[in-house]
Amino acid sequence: MVDNSVAEVNPAEKPTVASKDKSSRPSPPMVASGKFGNTTLRIDYSSPSVKERKIWGELVPYNKVWRAGANEATTITTDGELTVAGKKLQAGxxxxxxxxxxxxxxxxxxxxxxxxxxxxxxxxxxxxxxxxMKAKVTPINSSNFIERLTYEIKNDGFNLKWENLVLHVPVK
Known part of the structure; x- marks a missing residue:
């Protein structure tokens, strides 16, 4: 059973940086968390909005490394070994x-x-x-517009969803 919880970060769990409240940022911190068997996967990211911009190929250029969110680099944490997009990933x-x-x-x-x-x-x-680890994945067009970048844990992996695309990353 997957718990596809997506939530804003609890202010008590947030590290303070110059006493600024990160939840008031234009791209607030978010968390997606779920289980694959007995192993928990947690994704911590900042969630920007489209704000009438073209995202793919413009705001996020093609063929360049992107941090997969805003502000701090997006992190994934796992408390056990998982297979992500066909590759083994150790706990960490x-x-x-x-x-x-x-x-x-x-x-x-x-x-x-x-x-x-x-x-x-x-x-x-x-x-x-x-x-x-590196792996290839193919995004698909979304059937609906997604204003705010969202990560979503599914039974068979996780999705990065934003603007008009969904990137599904298989996880076992």
Whole structure:
């Protein structure tokens, strides 16, 4: 049974940065969490809105690494081994990145965590030497418009949903 809970981060669980309330950000912190067997998968991300912008290929350029959210780099945490997009992933906390293209996307799981998602030049803070897993996944068009970036845990994996696309990442 999968618990596909998606929630704003509890203010008591949020680290404080210069005493700013992260929940008041334009891209507030969110959490998606669920179980695959006895293993819990948690995704922590900041959820930007479309705000009448073209997302794929413009705000999020094709063929460049993206932090898969806003603000800090998106993280995934698992308390047991999982198979993600056909690749083994050990228990731990990781940053989650994607490289979107017009067809297949590359998902990247990276052992570095805690970093801000991008540098001043708009490049990600990802250090390639810390990549622990890469896999190809194909997004599909969404049947409805999705204003706010959302992660959703499903029985067979998780979805990244935003604007007009859904990226399904299989998990076992």
């Amino acid at each position: 906390k990781y940053s989650f990145y994607v490289i979107p293209t017009e067809k297949d996307w590359t998902i990247i799981v990276n052992s570095q965590t805690g970093q801000w998602g991008i540098k001043r030049n708009r490049e990600t803070t990802r250090l390639i030497e810390n990549d622990v």
